[in-house]
Amino acid sequence: MTSISANLQAVRTRIAKAARAAGRAPEEVRLLAVSKSWPSSCVREAAACGQRAFGENYLQEGMEKIEELSDLDLEWHFIGPLQSNKTLDVAMNFAWAHGIDREKIATRLSNQRPAALPPLQVCIQVNVGGEESKSGVAPGEAQALARIVASLPRLKLRGLMTIPAQTENDSLAHRQFGELRELLLRLNQDGMELDTLSMGMSDDLEVAIAEGATLVRVGTAIFGERVKLKGAL
Numbered sequence: 001m002t003s004i005s006a007n008l009q010a011v012r013t014r015i016a017k018a019a020r021a022a023g024r025a026p027e028e029v030r031l032l033a034v035s036k037s038w039p040s041s042c043v044r045e046a047a048a049c050g051q052r053a054f055g056e057n058y059l060q061e062g063m064e065k066i067e068e069l070s071d072l073d074l075e076w077h078f079i080g081p082l083q084s085n086k087t088l089d090v091a092m093n094f095a096w097a098h099g100i101d102r103e104k105i106a107t108r109l110s111n112q113r114p115a116a117l118p119p120l121q122v123c124i125q126v127n128v129g130g131e132e133s134k135s136g137v138a139p140g141e142a143q144a145l146a147r148i149v150a151s152l153p154r155l156k157l158r159g160l161m162t163i164p165a166q167t168e169n170d171s172l173a174h175r176q177f178g179e180l181r182e183l184l185l186r187l188n189q190d191g192m193e194l195d196t197l198s199m200g201m202s203d204d205l206e207v208a209i210a211e212g213a214t215l216v217r218v219g220t221a222i223f224g225e226r227v228k229l230k231g232a233l
């Protein structure tokens with residue numbers, strides 16, 4: 001067994017255990033394999049183990065992999081920050097975008113989504129930690145943005161995404177993920193039918209699943225530690 005296949009198996013086991021511990025069915029939690037910084041060969045290896053959904057942060061890198069792996073039936077998620085100069089490529093190449101945090105970006109994505117493709121599946125990114133440096137709307141602004149996004153013809157609003165403030169404090173982590181769950185609940189009480197809570201990564205997926213995550217974004221625990229040096233891969 002290669003390390004990617006062993007790691008994938010271990011992550012699936014962690015997800016199933018966390019789901020059962022929370023009284024949930026393991027199938028309620030999807031695994032998004034975050035392949036940023038890893039070459040196409042690693043994605044191919046994970047795909048051979050049955051992994052279908054992959055997440056990329058960097059547009060150029062992601063598009064190269066999509067091209068190189070076009071023989072496989074994969075589902076590509078853009079999980080990086082979205083600026084105006086990226087929307088066309090995201091609209092043309094990806095199935096999902098998780099980082100919607102303003103109307104202008106959402107409108108551009110909807111206008112640029114090719115008619116031949118299904119609507120772009122999107123999540124609104126919410127800054128639950130309230131950190132200055134993080135992108136995402138403030139929790140109090142999520143509902144207004146959700147109404148706008150839900151009305152755009154070529155987008156399908158699926159739910160909410162967050163990258164909470166990193167913390168060793170377990171109860172704070174629970175509170176941050178719980179805040180996103182409650183926000184989603186309120187939007188659904190308001191008449192929306194959102195099914196996705198995109199939260200939890202390699203280090204905190206158990207807490208996120210306990211708080212209702214339906215999609216966890218996992219990189220390091222599957223592919224290994226990313227090398228930060230530019231050009232090192």
Ligand SMILES: *Cc1c(COP(=O)(O)O)cnc(C)c1O
Pocket residue numbers: 034036057079080163201202203217218219220221
């Ligand atoms: C890199 C990244 C992940 C994966 O993080 P790991 O700690 O490697 O699992 C998840 N979500 C986003 C938005 C990321 O940028």
